[in-house]
Amino acid sequence: MLRRDCTINRLRIGGDAPVRLMGVINCSPESFYRGSYTPAGRVYDRALAMIDAGADLIDLGARSTAPGSPPITVAEEAARVEAALSELDGTGIAVSVDTRYAEVLDLALRHDVHAVNDISGLADEHYARAVADSGLPVFVMASLREPGDAVGLAATLAALDAVVARCTRLGIEEYVLDPAVGRWVPGRTSEDDWGLCRNFEAFSSFGRPVLAAVSRKTFIGDLLGREPDDRLAGTLALTAMLVEKGAAVVRSHDVRETADLLRVSAKMRGR
Template sequence: MTTLRLGVEERYREFAEGEFAVMAIVNRTPDSFFDQGATFAFDKAIEAADQAVTQGADIIDVGGVKAGEGEPLPVEEEIERTVPFIAALRTMHPRVLISIDTFHEAVARAAVAAGADLINDTWAGWDKGIYAAAADTGAGLVCSHTGGLAPRTIVKKAVYDDVVDQVRRDLVTSAEYAVQRGVRPDGILIDPTHDFGKHTYHSLELTRRLGELAATGWPVLVALSRKDFIGETLDLPPKERLFGTLGATAVSALNGARMFRAHDVRATRELLDMVATIQGSREPKAPMRSL
């Protein structure tokens, strides 16, 4: 299970072991923790997606609800925020991969019908219909880990005997359950889901020992971009967490992560290209010196 396969027909992509994929974040929300709604307006979201593709994104992740605490959003409104945008993006960029960041089956189904290729369920199968949505449509699926939290909640005190061992076992169980429900095995990723149901020390430990998750054989996605564990490690607000994010990204890449959800596409792409070249899975673009 080392090759990840996403998309259909002209946008079909295989990501072999040693190939890093960048997932660009485009939030159709007015209250996202980092950009505070910078891509809530339809035209701004289109501009951001265009820029991400130009800067080397392999997949655009579209979300309509912020992950943090807040007022519940009706499913119909989440669909309205995301699905027309996905349809427009599919027309403008027929070859780019698209993912829908949702924990609702109805949103996932509508998004895949509009052109999404991957269901990024960041709340660990809270809506069990997510598995059926992926199975019925042939879309890929991200299996995440939240420590049993309900969507958009923050644990008061996170406790694990061994966070990496627990996350590894839970994610393997989730991925195997997805296969049993009919989801394509080669379209499944596992995400340790830093910060969700975890404190900073847990997220740091997961990053340090990410190789244990990669050793399961399931492709690992990490969503590190400007997260609280980075902010708390460096005592910095979201706007100043880029360098910390890139440090965590490099460590994760060296430890076997395959897909990287990022706000800063160009910086992430260049860092991952450098790591891949050092590892020997990618050639330098313009080697000249002393040759």
Template sequence: MTPDSRPDGHSLDFRFPVPGGVRTANGWRVAWTGTAVMGIVNVTPDSFSDGGHHLGLDATLAAALAMRNAGVLILDVGGESTRPGADPVPVEQELGRILPLIRALVEEGVVISVDTMKPEVAEEALRAGAHLINDVTGLRDPAMVEVCARAGAPACVMHMQGEPRTMQLQPQYGDVVAEVHAYLQARADEVMTAGVPGVLIDPGIGFGKTLEHNLALLRALPQLTAGSHPVLVGASRKRLIDFIADVPTASDRDPGTLALHLHAARSGAALVRAHAAAAHVQALRVQAAL
């Protein structure tokens, strides 16, 4: 956890035991103060910034545990790239990538999120011991809502215009801030009404948005974080940093990522999702002290 000087606390509710959780009347709750870090653990060969970097279970597990040991709150495991233009991955292939890592992480007692758009993958991942579903489609598929509700698992609801293969072709909005905020609040309420015990909301930086759209959403974060649902911001190594600072190689964008995520923390974000997770923990702690 990375507490900062903001008085606001954040929490997620589960209907099953979770590492670091406290028993409540309706299940278990993980609570923290300030902005915590969700560490990205990709087990894909084609992720936009670190595809193929952690090939092999031992290497991936070591990288994940290094994040945990640095103070990351949640590890987000992904087996399918959602970069612009990405093609879908078959269910069995995605499961084959993520299940060995999930089972290994369960033994280490960490909070595990699974980055997937597929209800079948989510169900098997939760059965294997994962705790949270991070769905870039905002749980559009009713089966995904059913999976999370039945398992008692919270979910991250993200805004995305279109789908990964086409989302960056010609994104258009009348008022991007009003439209994205309204969608997230309404969708979060719908998902919880359907039985999902807890929800994170994510404005979906880089998902069906131009540079101007992304900047408008980042500047308006205080409006979004003033709502009732904890906010996750994931701008790690994204193309807007290249547009702003001329950094064409994704793996070179960590300084720009830190700048964006420190802004998100000052704006009240509950979580930031990052590749350079340990560096984020350090930076957030220093910012909190200031």
């Protein structure tokens, strides 16, 4: 039987639950959107402000995955995650840790973490086992061998099919699918991303909640001729459409504005 929901820290996602909102906190100064960078010592205040503004959970990452970002070591990522999570321990705030390295996940598990955000789609067996052994719910991205390497709708559906099979094999039952909209690999174009968004309802065919993660991304900027700090209006317009196409959770840098969008959308749908 298809399972259309997932539970993270008692928060139900998918099914007939409201569309949930994930606020983004980047502890990486290399982030493509500098407005999302939160240095150590300010993570708790930023997270609390997001929860007060309407976020249901926080997605915390310490490594920029945007193409061309300066590389950092796993040790640097781990140190940033350690500092950030130490601020959130005992607060009751639901936290997803965004990493693809077992060493970072192992450190994160010593803190109050409630989910894993894996852009590698569990393709790496060592990391996949670490995620499965954690027992945490997973946001898992469409990836065949490397993050976001599926190009086009058909390849993305095939990647999601592979992701679902990996979850089944590993015994992971609580997970949300991410169709990997974004410029993840050189072979992907803005038109590829628009194609995924136009066909977003297709990703619900797997019977799992689907994540919309399009906040301020390159393809929006390419269309509008805008830099990341000037892509909010475009992001909100697209987000509204993706909610109509079945998104169960929205990942956003702009929590207050997106929370307003979701409230209006729910009202229009009689929810």
